[in-house]
Amino acid sequence: MDTFFNVWHYDGRSAVRRKVEIQTIGRQFFLLENERRHGPFSFSDVEYVTRKENVDVYGLADVDGWRLMLSGPVPSELSELLPAHRKYGGWVDRLGLGKATIAFTLASAAAVAVVLLSPQWLAPLIPSSVDEKLGDALVGDFGGRFCSTPAGDAALKKLVNSLDSNPQDLQVEVAKIDMINAVALPGGKVILFDGLVKQARSPDEVAGVLAHEIGHVREKHVMQALLRQMGLAVVLGGVDGNSGALVNNMLAMSYSRNSEAEADAHSMKALGKAEISPVGTASFFERLSELDGSARSGDKGQGIAGYMSSHPLSRERKKAFEKSIVKGKNYKPALTATEWTELKTMCTQDRKAKSGFGFDFE
Template identity: 45%
Template structure:
């Protein structure tokens, strides 16, 4: 088969030749009839695409430096079938096509995002409890000098914990002299109530609801899952060596996710039901903190920790958990509630501690 004409540089001289192609199955050679010049045999498989646009194309050789041939028009049909195709996107995208490749990429990206979101929840339960406990113990050190203790206040807090957590799932519940409307669950089953929360609460029932919610995070090990998601497994594991206190800010800024928050609310409602504590107090707490309006105020910026968005839906859930005619009892009696609220102010060792670092 002879095809003409096309241009060619042999890579040895700078002469541009107008040549013919003489094909013979798996390869071809070029020749210039006017001068009698003939090129070396070339295999079709050795051709590479230099450039290909509509009406023009150029090809090189895999091993012959400077070797070039090209068509000023479309290659004839009898030779076009042997020429390599230009790679528009690159490798496997050209092989399978743009849209199939785009679909595959979207699927893989979705799996990666899903894995990043779900993997921490799978990994966290596999972390030895002893390691998590050591990390939480180290973090408690960052609250040094702020944990409030009075005989009556400690007794009231223990009474509240016995009501909400009768099985002792939380390793420790403490009250810290920090004037923020907050509570935090540390690794290892430690719950810290902030005095600002106790002072803003209208009753011990409201604090019981918050404590029950934090107990849900303890039960589901949400703090560890959040730390793995936020900091990475290797960083979290590095904290078990005794430096876990440096990760306290990470815990304070954790966002557990809607499902985890909903599951923690469910634990709070169950624990309060079993303890005969009315969920009406927690609903009232949500109403004050998050706004009671059904539209514009349904999602306000005020939060009990940035990780606990207060919403109308959450308030309604606690309201719907109220059982008409149930024999509810206050979470604490009047004297106990007074002792808990005055614990930080009555402890001279922590009365001004929060102002040093927070």
């Protein structure tokens, strides 16, 4: 049985809107205009386009500009033949809003997980040559600021050797920078700032901080943090003469709580193996926390903000080092009194070493 309905139509060839009549015959239809008959067209080729001002607009597959426009309530006989309306988008309408919301939430969670976890997967895959090249460029930006004296170098080497089983893979330096900070760089580079060494009251305190930074190196935290905060392009593309800015970012760059916990665990294990008491590290953390409070009130503690921003301290971390103390164990000092004096005064004795940063630091 043929059925007729009045609609507006654009044929896609001209901008003239035509008032036509639809003649439906089963799953096909013709458009009738002034006794002219256009078609046949198949309802299976009709696509829902949009709804504007109470007008439903339909198109025809593979025919640009072809439109049928139906205003007001559409008779059920015709609406049953036309494609369903899309309220939110193709796949949302197919799933339904509820299921689509759940799917989107799961997809978003998966995307966040990939962003957060991919650095852990990618970091071990970065070639060592890239890691070393990046580290060399960053260390080079400290040019002339590393302190060196025969006795001071020997004391530092002794400290590194006692804390790591493969010290040949590491390059540890003391920089003549009056800031309480330490930083691990790519390529196994670790830099202790002279301000931190001077603030320490014993070599055991420096040993704990140094072992923590070595932990960041051994656990690949440095590359993970670079990948997470600066992207793969920066890591693989190199510093391109902007190493100062990258060093700035790395000094301010904080590790995740999990990474800090892993580095602390590495430090405690290294101290235990070297028979160095973790009491010093716990005391150092406690004193820095107190200095941070004074610095915030403007009394003292100049330079403490650098270490606190990149190495957030907490009572839990201090307690963890205290709990790692083995009762009855005969600990020995990380350095002799003479060696400690030589390390602590190394930058004062080395008059050739430049002081301050070799790049803008904020």
